Amino acid sequence: MFQVAELGRKVGKREYKERSEVLRQELLYLQRRLQEEGNFQVIVDFAGVDGAGKGASIQKLASWMDPRYLIAHAWGPASDEERERPEFWRFWMQLPPRAQIGLFARGRYSRPFLQRAYGKISEFEYDAELDRVLGFENDLAEDGALIIKFWMHLSRDAQERRLTELQSDPVTSWQVKDIDWEHWRIYDQFVAAAERTITRTSTGKAPWILVEGEDENFRSLEVGQTLARYLREHLIANGVKLNGENETLQASQPETDTLPPRPEGLVTVLSQLDMSKRLSKIDYKKKMRKYQGELHLLQRKAMKKGVSSIIVFEGMDAAGKGGAIRRTVAPLDPRIYRIVPIAAPTDEERAQHYLWRFWRHMSRAGHITIYDRSWYGRVLVERIEGFASRDEWQRAYAEINDFEKRLADHGIVLTKFWVHITPEEQFERFSARAQSPLKRWKLTDEDWRNRQKWYDYEQAAHDMIARTDTLDAPWVLIEGNDKQYARTKVIKTLCQRLSGRLD
Amino acid sequence: MFQVAELGRKVGKREYKERSEVLRQELLYLQRRLQEEGNFQVIVDFAGVDGAGKGASIQKLASWMDPRYLIAHAWGPASDEERERPEFWRFWMQLPPRAQIGLFARGRYSRPFLQRAYGKISEFEYDAELDRVLGFENDLAEDGALIIKFWMHLSRDAQERRLTELQSDPVTSWQVKDIDWEHWRIYDQFVAAAERTITRTSTGKAPWILVEGEDENFRSLEVGQTLARYLREHLIANGVKLNGENETLQASQPETDTLPPRPEGLVTVLSQLDMSKRLSKIDYKKKMRKYQGELHLLQRKAMKKGVSSIIVFEGMDAAGKGGAIRRTVAPLDPRIYRIVPIAAPTDEERAQHYLWRFWRHMSRAGHITIYDRSWYGRVLVERIEGFASRDEWQRAYAEINDFEKRLADHGIVLTKFWVHITPEEQFERFSARAQSPLKRWKLTDEDWRNRQKWYDYEQAAHDMIARTDTLDAPWVLIEGNDKQYARTKVIKTLCQRLSGRLD
Incomplete structure (x- = not known):
């Protein structure tokens, strides 16, 4: 299954620059239309191999879009408040409201997935866990939510390269934890559990998208374009007009400026600022x-x-x-x-x-x-x-x-x-x-x-x-x-x- | 200061029954008018000597009033979520919305008060803590909130009697903890800190009311009547009409019953119930x-x-x-x-x-x-x-x-x-x-x-x-x-x- 995400695809710097600029415009535009007329939630999940760019992809998307209508969250260990409630409570409480986008790293698949990869639960038990997750996704999808799940993939060798590379740079070394190497050591079990997860839980309403994680440029464009495509389709399916088809644009400029003359004697801390300051x-x-x-x-x-x-x-x-x-x-x-x-x-x-x-x-x-x-x-x-x-x-x-x-x-x-x-x-x-x-x-x-x-x-x-x-x-x-x-x-x-x- | 709450006042069973029934009607009525037209929060705090009936008074008020528009909360040790935020965060988050009543045991005075009673902070530091509490109360009061603070009092002897009595009954013995006896042992420091607290923080907007805690009947009526009096005054001050002065009452009864005849053949689990069941x-x-x-x-x-x-x-x-x-x-x-x-x-x-x-x-x-x-x-x-x-x-x-x-x-x-x-x-x-x-x-x-x-x-x-x-x-x-x-x-x-x- 994963060979499609081990093709070594890359995108060069110039191509990336051009394509990402177009993509960013499209994402901003779609996000605005979502905010204006899209009455549904957008839930984007990132799971996959450590080092394949879950966090980096979230950061990239957040930098491309309007951060005011977007929430990003990564689930760590449950707090005591969370442990005293049903497991899904915290997933419910972090959902973005309608017309907004939530970007999530790890989350509802994480715990059962790792338990399965380490052989702590049987395939039978794992399936039951996956059914619970599917039930949750299904509830939201039936309510109109757009759900996309990215599986960020790296081959065993690529993961080793990536973790070594991250570790050797003092700026990124903190990102690699012992647990990441542990996961790498059981790569085969990890991938087997991943295959089971994806085949069982990729549904029409909440599909898994495999993303080749090795090249950052390729991966960022892949994630962004997929999100844009799904969001565009979902907006259209919800009757939202896009790009000119009757779309109303505010355009407001009076014939003359509306600013009255400055009142005499008005001196403020602001009028004292040196507004000529510039930077090349x-x-x-x-x-x-x-x-x-x-x-x-x-x-x-x-x-x-x-x-x-x-x-x-x-x-x-x-x-x-x-x-x-x-x-x-x-x-x-x-x-x-x-x-x-x-x-x-x-x-x-x-x-x-x-x-x-x-x-x-x-x-x-x-x-x-x-x-x-x-x-x-x-x-x-x-x-x-x-x-x-x-x-x-x-x-x-x-x-x-x-x-x-x-x-x-x-x-x-x-x-x-x-x-x-x-x-x-x-x-x-x-x-x-x-x-x-x-x-x-x-x-x-x-x-x-x-x-x-x-x-x-x-x-x-x-x-x-x-x-x-x-x-x-x-x-x-x-x-x-x-x-x-x-x-x-x-x-x-x-x-x-x-x-x-x-x- | 506290001798006014050591008079040994008691209310007999018959008198209590009569007066509490009248009081309950009044409280229910005022609560309803608050719900309908009172656009302010009601915050009722209970502090004081252990065993003087803080929890019992809250329970009594909650049983008298409509529990749907009332929240009760007792602050225990902060959770990890709470410790990571400014101390007052949890007090803000538990506030009742406008038109509702919050009954609180312990709370914002508790920590500094005990620190003072045990001599862990100076009077100077304690005053600074009290100022912070006053600032909070003042913000809410300026916004229209009604704030009443009950100080439940017992004399040293009465407290000893009360704790002994609670401890000897298997049904109530759990209410007495070692810490309660510890507090009793430093009764004089406790009362000195209380006097400081009350004199410094009893304001027109958030008064302290001293309540003699020994007799349950007396104490319940005292608390209930005080709340009713303040609530009535605050409603009137907010322009809410009370008891007939133009108050509109729904009264709706059509000339004939609106129930259509039972559809033929309708059999349900409900129609099978034996609705004649009775209890003497x-x-x-x-x-x-x-x-x-x-x-x-x-x-x-x-x-x-x-x-x-x-x-x-x-x-x-x-x-x-x-x-x-x-x-x-x-x-x-x-x-x-x-x-x-x-x-x-x-x-x-x-x-x-x-x-x-x-x-x-x-x-x-x-x-x-x-x-x-x-x-x-x-x-x-x-x-x-x-x-x-x-x-x-x-x-x-x-x-x-x-x-x-x-x-x-x-x-x-x-x-x-x-x-x-x-x-x-x-x-x-x-x-x-x-x-x-x-x-x-x-x-x-x-x-x-x-x-x-x-x-x-x-x-x-x-x-x-x-x-x-x-x-x-x-x-x-x-x-x-x-x-x-x-x-x-x-x-x-x-x-x-x-x-x-x-x-």
Whole structure:
């Protein structure tokens, strides 16, 4: 069965670059349509031979797509909370909501599979376990979920090569554990159990896809293209129109700019920023490589020490928060961070104090939680739009300081970015969005309406920074007119914050 | 400070009976108005001297009120999930949603209080801890929450008497632990720390109420009446009309009965029940005492062994599910059970498979979860009202059997009750509700509409029982025309199920 995944297929650098760019556009587009109209869950599993790129594939997909509508998770040993409940409880609780994508490493097949490979359970018992897994997948598929299971494969020799190679590089040696070599030693039993698993559990509703894991370029494209193909088909089967067939695109540009003149005498911490700061492409590439590498290593250390981080991104529309977030998470293991985009609260959240929805996302030790907008909405949009009463947003400063103090007291590294641009730069970005068919959907009438209130927002941001910039939870102002400068400063700051805490 | 709670006040049996009945009516009424129009959380804390009745008071309040809109929780040592997050995370996550009441034993004061009593932290450090607690309470109170903190007090001698008394009775001896005697030995330090706590943290928004804990009757009335008084005031302050001031009461009774004639040839497992079964008042009292006592002991054993129970109540409107649930939980420690009333799903629940909302309530080991209606809504109301498609409810039988199999495989004791009444009995109960000012709110036009579909429901229940009555998860049919018979059978069945599993 596995010889189809031992053909030694490779993709060269140039071909990879071209094809991955096309693929990325397609994935982003499909993900957006899923978000807009696809009322189903997408569940993507990665299993297979150690070293065949389960984690790396998840990281690659996460870097290609919009991380706000995507969750990644790898199951380790069960916590005590999990052990006291039926085994599948934790799989249920980690499911992405409809219209979102979940990427999972290991999971529901892992325990029984290893037990079978090591001969600890009979084939009969193993089949019963597989039936339980199938029942779970079937329930979800019947409910409309798209389920794809990737089996990442390596031949015995290729696995040995791969593990040796990973081990010899100090940057990746941590990825190889004794248990991986143990699995390699029983390669034949491992593959026999895998064959049984795949033949028994590859169904029309939840197919297994064999992926040749040796060449990273080939494997990444294979995984991405398969996901894109299945997602496209599933969207169409669900009646979602794709690529122009009646698809409505937001395209919104008023005849004249909506920005009123700057009020006289308005001086803020933001108007004092040197917005001319720039970084050349060469410097950007060099520094980015340096700081991303540093961040990767620091975060591994933080994970080991159990030091959690919370990162907040606030800023004007089109300031570049999303791009900065994507560069921040690029060097990180997607299983240890979560991006929480803050939109309107759900009804369960509305039934609690406004800070509750942020408490509920508190991660376990060592993880990173990134907020794309945050609790500061209370003193920004809610203040300006009147969603919070004067009394509510006024007392929010103290509530927020108190909240952040608690996080800091627990040892969490909290960093808050205000990504700033000038109104002129925003106008240019809005106009560029309106003209680009790929970005037009990002721009809505509301963005233009918000632009009219630029100075209200600037004043509110000024007040916010003045009242909530503390030693434990500092505001870092990012001069964002040049994206290269901005992204570099963000990641450099995170490195400093983290290394300051870890030393 | 504490002499006001050492006056030896007592309430005699007859007085207690009279006053508690009035109080219970008032609490139920206020709780209903809170549910209907009160958009705030109610947080009731119990702290104080060991043996002064913290747990017993929670149990008493829970038995007086509607357990569906109430949560009770006692904090023990933090789990590993909890230890990896800021200390207050678990307090946030256990907050009742708006319009509900949370009863808490120990909690946010506990750790620092004991550290202070044992002299492990300085007064200065203790004050800083108290400030953090106050900040939390203040946030919630500013958001509208009603917070009441009961300090249950006993004099040194009374505590000694109480602990000795509890210890000498085999039924209650488990309640006294070595640590309780340790606390008694440092009574003076304990009380000094208590005085500091109360003086520093009794605020207008979150007052401490001293309660004399020696006499159970006195203490129960004191706690209940205080809660009623504060709740009444808080409702009025929130603009909720009480007792007739424009309060609208549902009162719905059509001129003629809406029940169509029984379809010819309709024979179901329900129509075969002997609905004449009855139990005299004397037998009821005797058996109830017996089985409730048994259930109490069995559940303590189950808690120790980590055996969880899930109990499902389904049945026609007015069949007596609520009354049976109240009698079931009466002998149980409210900190180990949770009642989950199933109404319309929240939007977060709608974004998942329909079984997800039941998985999420899965308890830790040893606890009891009681469903007032359940996942069977899929094949009952959703089938009949067309909320689920034919395909959806048809495949739900298999999904449910699979779900319940998983629970049973994990060792959970699952018991499902169908509480049945005759259509004639329902008519009488509806009419009685319509005429009783205290119960009128329970009856809505929808109840009468559902009654029209009696035979559809009977058929659906028949199909459900036929297809989901399994050895692991049996349906127990309860002849419900006589409430005394029905309640006794429910509790007796639970004893049998639990003792069968524990042996």
